Every structure is written in structure tokens, then in C-alpha cells.
Amino acid sequence: MGNIRIRAVMNGDYADIKCLMLHPEDTGLVKNKATGKLIPAHFITNVTATINGKTVLSAQWGIAISKNPFLAFRVNGAKAGDKLVISWVDNLGESASGTATIAAS
Amino acid sequence: MNEHRRKFIQGTGTAGALGVSLAAGLLPTRAFAAWNKGAFSATSVPAVEKILGITGAVNSNQITINAPDIAEDARIVQIEVSSTLPNVQSIKLVVDKNPDPLAADFTLANGMEPYVTTRIKMKETSMVRAFVTSGGRTYTAAKQVKVTIGGCGG
Incomplete structure (x- = not known):
């Protein structure tokens, strides 16, 4: 776990950011079919994105986010070469972050 | 740090196990805001709206x-949620018929x-609702998504 795949490319005035986070996103509502016991909740609660150290997006997520979460957003005023960092933390205290340099269109 | 954490956990003794582990996880990473456990645990759209303070959001055709x-x-x-409203501060996603409607x-x-x-x-066919806060006011729009086999249950 912990890997974040990021694609960050300028598109006109904004940077088009897409990322995929590897995470099970267990809701806590699903039973393990073999044991009949609930699979404990394990999901990302918070995500932040910074560009050159400045927060551009912060998110709180619930259990409805799909396994291996996908997130896309657009940052006005960004430029090629800017440094993007995306980080998450989950309900068990695990965390990960990924970095990318915004590419020219 | 460990001692600091322990004190914090003691201080949140009334929170559930989830809240405690969450708090412990959040401490070292101050960049993250606290997770709104109440809003994400609420089981109806009106309850979510009340906790988030967005009751009475106005329907808007400027949300897609x-x-x-x-x-x-x-x-x-x-x-995908987008808007032509100015100065958008937040976007919230709510699925009316999910067990915990607030998704993000x-x-x-x-x-x-x-x-x-x-x-x-x-979980099932439901309205998917977006709440967009722009200039301190919250607007909303919704779209129905049909589900034939649920994605939440076992």
C-alpha cells in the first residue's frame, strides 16, 4: 500500500490533475464470505494536495469512495514545473504521499 | 510523540475505537483537518445537511x-461535478440512499x-447530490443513478 499514481499536465489556464491511490477502501459493512465476519472498516479519511507547498485542495472522504480511489481536479494559476504533492491518511492512521512535477501541455 | 499521543487518546476516551485510531493517525500529520465523524456517520440526507450547516441549499442550474x-x-x-458559480469554496457529494449518505x-x-x-x-438506485458553496451560500443539484446490483453490501 502507499502508492499514488499521479498525472499532472497543463491544459490552457489550469493544471489537469488525475491520481489513483492504492487502498482497499473497506466499508466495514461487508462480510468475509469464508468466515462470516465483517471485514473491518479501512478507508481513506483525508486527502490533501499542495502545489509548491501551498494547499490547493483538501478532502474528507467517507466509506463510499471506491477501492483504489480515483481523484481528478483542476488548478488555476499553476504552471509547468510546479511541484505537486498529494497525501492521504486513513482511519487506521496509515498514510502515504506522492509527488509529481506539472508537465507542459 | 508517543506520550503526546497517549494523552490525546485519553482525552478522547468517549470517542469510538474508530475515532481514537483516527485521532492517533492524524496527530503526526497536521496538514490534515479533523475528520467530521458525525457528518460521515449520519444516516439521512437531512441529518448530513444539519451537521454540515447546509440545510436549505438552493437548487442551481449552475452545477453540473x-x-x-x-x-x-x-x-x-x-x-464528475463542475460549476459555473463564482468563488467556489467547497463541493460535497451525497448519495441519498447509501447507508452513510455523505461520500466526500x-x-x-x-x-x-x-x-x-x-x-x-x-448501494442502490439513488439520487446523487452535489452541494456547492460559493461566496458563503450553498447551492445544490442532483442526478439519479440507477443501480441493478448494489456496491456496498456483501
Whole structure:
């Protein structure tokens, strides 16, 4: 776990950011079919994105986010070469972050 | 740090196990805001609206929800929200008929494009609702997504 795949490319005035986070996103509502016991909740609660150290997006997520979460957003005023960092933390205290340099269109 | 954590956990003794482990996880990473356990645990849309202070959001045609009419896989339903409202501060995603309707709450910095896309799980056919806060007021729009086989249950 912990890997974040990021694609960050300028598109006109904004940077088009897409990322995929590897995470099970267990809701806590699903039973393990073999044991009949609930699979404990394990999901990302918070995500932040910074560009050159400045927060551009912060998110709180619930259990409805799909396994291996996908997130896309657009940052006005960004430029090629800017440094993007995306980080998450989950309900068990695990965390990960990924970095990318915004590419020219 | 460990001692600091322990004190914090003692201080949150009334929170559930989830809240405690969450708090412990959040401490070293101060960049993250606290997780709104109440809002994400609320089981109805009015309860979510009340906790988030967005009751009475005005319907707006300046919010676009791009989502499938019928979900091919209810475990992976891509939802795109965009808006032509000015100065958008936050975008919230709510699925009326999910066990916990609030799916996501995005806070956007000044000047961010009012756009976000993510993928969610849906239990059954439901309205998918976006709440967009612009200039301190909250607006809403909704789109129905049909589900044939649920994505939340076992």
C-alpha cells in the first residue's frame, strides 16, 4: 500500500490533475464470505494536495469512495514545473504521499 | 510523540475505537483537518445537511453532475461535478440512499477551478447530490443513478 499514481499536465489556464491511490477502501459493512465476519472498516479519511507547498485542495472522504480511489481536479494559476504533492491518511492512521512535477501541455 | 499521543487518546476516551485510531493517525500529520465523524456517520440526507450547516441549499442550474444514468458496476461509479458559480469554496457529494449518505467533502483553495471527479460505491438506485458553496451560500443539484446490483453490501 502507499502508492499514488499521479498525472499532472497543463491544459490552457489550469493544471489537469488525475491520481489513483492504492487502498482497499473497506466499508466495514461487508462480510468475509469464508468466515462470516465483517471485514473491518479501512478507508481513506483525508486527502490533501499542495502545489509548491501551498494547499490547493483538501478532502474528507467517507466509506463510499471506491477501492483504489480515483481523484481528478483542476488548478488555476499553476504552471509547468510546479511541484505537486498529494497525501492521504486513513482511519487506521496509515498514510502515504506522492509527488509529481506539472508537465507542459 | 508517543506520550503526546497517549494523552490525546485519553482525552478522547468517549470517542469510538474508530475515532481514537483516527485521532492517533492524524496527530503526526497536521496538514490534515479533523475528520467530521458525525457528518460521515449520519444516516439521512437531512441529518448530513444539519451537521454540515447546509440545510436549505438552493437548487442551481449552475452545477453540473456528470454521472452515468445506469451504473455498470455499482462499486465504481464515476461522478464528475463542475460549476459555473463564482468563488467556489467547497463541493460535497451525497448519495441519498447509501447507508452513510455523505461520500466526500472537498475544500478548494481560492481560484481553484470548480471541478472535481471521483469514483464512489452505491448501494442502490439513488439520487446523487452535489452541494456547492460559493461566496458563503450553498447551492445544490442532483442526478439519479440507477443501480441493478448494489456496491456496498456483501
